[in-house]
Amino acid sequence: MPLLEIRNLTKDFGGVRAVDHFSHTLERGGLYAIIGPNGAGKTTIFNLITGIYKPTEGDIAFDGEDITGQVTHQIAQKGIARTFQNIRLFSEFSVLDNVRTACHRYARYSVWEGLFPTPRRGREERELAERSSHLLELVGLSDRADEVSKNLPYGHQRRLEIARALAQEPALLLLDEPAAGMNPDETVDLMAFIEEIHDTFDLTILLIEHHMEVVMALADDIVVIDFGRTIAQGTPDEIQSNPTVIEAYLGTEETEEGQYATA
């Protein structure tokens, strides 16, 4: 059974079709990428998977269960975590608290126990703190655990957002342009980091990215979309030599005389 199965996913915003009969299948443990020009509908696909938008048509099955139309927090609890294109941290929280808030799986105490300091609450809170510190160690942020997260440098904020997603112990991690706004050095670090978490956390990853070198180096399978439609799918090598993809990215090469060659 594939981990995520998307069939004929369609989303209209008024008269604009942002996603047009998009289908995709993610097998467990893979590292997938979606690329495409700006406005192609990539982030909309993420928002549809995570229940932020309701699809106009089509359905999404996660781990064999139909999750179409479920709300965001339910889908998150089922094991799909994500990051955002423009980082969304809890900016007033400390680095540790950002991660701790996402570590639900180790604390089950009720709202009533939130009002009273019961032994169970104490035990679970200690475990929560331990888990979060451990995770910060793994992502290399433990020396900044007490810092307010909005004061972190940009690259670290990205890393923290990924750490927060990992704290949910998801089966599927969606990364929305993780390298956006990073310089080449930071991008190299990030690529190594994504590879590392892919292995250590036994994850399936789906990422959207503009940096071609990131996508080509990391992904086993790439889907190219344009105007909400899939125009190509394959390995990095196949995609690089695909004429439709080149056309979508670079425009058509006109050969007639008097026309500009835009390639």
Add this chain to the structure above:
Amino acid sequence: MSQYYIGILILICINLLAVLGLSLMTGFTGLFNFGQAGFLAVGAYTATILTTQYSVPFVAALVAAMVISVLTSFLVGYPTLRLKGDYFAIATLGFAEVVRLLVENLEKITGGSRGIPRIPTYTSLPFALGASAIALWLVANYVRSRHGRSCVAVREDELAAESIGVDSFRYKQIVFAINAALAGLSGGLLAHYVGFIQPSMFSIVKSTELIVMVIFGGMHSLTGAVFSAIVLTSLPELLRTAQAWRLVAYGALVVIIMVARPEGLMGSWELTPANVKALFARLRPQRDSELSSAEDVELRSAREGK
């Protein structure tokens, strides 16, 4: 202690109960509630009607006031808590007005705009103090729990909170209910302290007064809520000799604080042993230098004496 000061202390406790709930809701969860007076009215009238007309024991009447107030919060919250920030604030404003008008028009039960006189004054200082201390303890526990963190996460970024699995609607309902319980209790105590209630006591002026207390003390600090409940309740009383000018002074103080320190007096600082220690650690070097200069003066004057 004179009856007058006891009265001020009781009022501080009563206001603190209403401010605590509001701080949790508005400060920590980011839900602006401009209709707190509505919940005070629900609590006050429920408790008063039960004690005066059905001779229900005081404590049982207070519990009933809290329960009815919580039920009201579910009724109001279910359709409105999904609204975005400003719209929710306006909805609470409307709710409080609806309650006030209902009370004014249901004359047979509530006495209409003349109100209910001769309510037995059961609210004693130990009782009010105990109730507000317990409430403070519970709210402080809640804020530090995983549920409290989830509430703050909703305030910080609702979409991100949802994306890590936080059911934001549920958390909003929970804090709205906790707030309603505390406000209901506060209203019940108020009625049985003043000995008389009428709809005009629960107008928008009261709601504003309470939200000002939350903002003044520091939106993200329970310490601030306690501090401002104490200061802003007693200040108009202590300035009573200045007569009409006292309200001007009160308003000016609030404006000055908001201009000089928009995050409120305490900001997000909490009075905990660890924080107090850190504060003293910061102050200590200063004191050492003061001491040494004092010693210098002594030395110098000793020399001059020679």
